[in-house]
Amino acid sequence: MSIAPPDEIFHLSSALPSQLNRTIGKWEMSLIPTEHEAHIRQHKLFHSLELQCSRLEFDSSVTLVSAVPAGCVTFAISQAPIGRPVVNNHKLRPNEIIVLHSDESVHYTCEPNETLFTLTTTLEHYDRCRQRHSVIDILANRTQHSFQAENFQFIRSAIQAISASCVDINDDAVLASLLQALTPAGGFNRKVPTRRKVAIEAIEYIHENTKKTLTIKSLVRQLETTTRTLHLGFIETFGMSPIAYIRNLRLASARRDLINKTWPTVTETAMFWNFHHLGRFSMAYQLAYGETPSETARRSSAKPSNTTSSAYNQVDAGLLSKPCK
Numbered sequence: 001m002s003i004a005p006p007d008e009i010f011h012l013s014s015a016l017p018s019q020l021n022r023t024i025g026k027w028e029m030s031l032i033p034t035e036h037e038a039h040i041r042q043h044k045l046f047h048s049l050e051l052q053c054s055r056l057e058f059d060s061s062v063t064l065v066s067a068v069p070a071g072c073v074t075f076a077i078s079q080a081p082i083g084r085p086v087v088n089n090h091k092l093r094p095n096e097i098i099v100l101h102s103d104e105s106v107h108y109t110c111e112p113n114e115t116l117f118t119l120t121t122t123l124e125h126y127d128r129c130r131q132r133h134s135v136i137d138i139l140a141n142r143t144q145h146s147f148q149a150e151n152f153q154f155i156r157s158a159i160q161a162i163s164a165s166c167v168d169i170n171d172d173a174v175l176a177s178l179l180q181a182l183t184p185a186g187g188f189n190r191k192v193p194t195r196r197k198v199a200i201e202a203i204e205y206i207h208e209n210t211k212k213t214l215t216i217k218s219l220v221r222q223l224e225t226t227t228r229t230l231h232l233g234f235i236e237t238f239g240m241s242p243i244a245y246i247r248n249l250r251l252a253s254a255r256r257d258l259i260n261k262t263w264p265t266v267t268e269t270a271m272f273w274n275f276h277h278l279g280r281f282s283m284a285y286q287l288a289y290g291e292t293p294s295e296t297a298r299r300s301s302a303k304p305s306n307t308t309s310s311a312y313n314q315v316d317a318g319l320l321s322k323p324c325k
Helices: 123-133 152-168 171-181 194-208 216-223 227-238 242-259 266-272 278-289 293-301
Strands: 008-013 021-024 027-031 037-047 051-058 062-067 072-078 096-100 105-109 114-122 146-148
Touching (some): 008 027, 072 123, 114 123, 114 152, 114 171, 194 227, 216 242, 227 242, 242 266, 242 293, 266 278, 266 293
Antiparallel strands (some): 008 037, 027 062, 051 114
């Protein structure tokens, strides 16, 4: 799918004190302490009186604070392939959806190189769409704010449907595709498959023990499961194998340390994150980020740029610009 140019590009820089924090549209945006600058690219995918949907792309960690308009509901979908972006103190897993109700506050910290989809609609539109398409009411008797789709393909299909609807201008299809992705075939009372439980336990264990030597055998032993259950559960739930996730997580951790100059050399950074073959580390890193580890280290050693910000227009990020009636 081709990506159209962003509607807006916003720049935050620690080089200029006035750009450390900025209120833009409905969002108050700020750099996290370890970042020098950030660019936020906003694609306004769908905007109507009843529904707004945007895609935000981040190249650095940024904190955004806002609130859901009265009479509305907001869905936030993180497309961070690794890492744990945080919404209201909840660390998101890949393809997990946060649902926020009317007037609830939103405190979001992104991951570098993350794409965030946000969709906000009126409660009236939500109710009409739910009844018309026979999807489950996730707001009824709500006890949690986050929902993990049964299969990552459901979320991928929903995002594709959202993108297609932007061409056809069908706000009903936009919301329906997302609610259908969250509707289990047997309803929320259906027992969660064992392999999905194992996958969720595995990803939590991986993040708590990233520095350990993690292998399929060690994970299977720790989780008291089988190789097949672990592998299939991880692929179905998160869209990649556990070993690929571990490798990418360590690459991202190494990149963060190179940017922050945590270690004196690239070699020490690689060794700390268990990359003991420097040639393979460099190749994998360049494939993931489009530059070598040495290039990242040299660029990060330079002083932050004094580039001034481009014009600051509204960033609605999927929040309706006017209170819902």
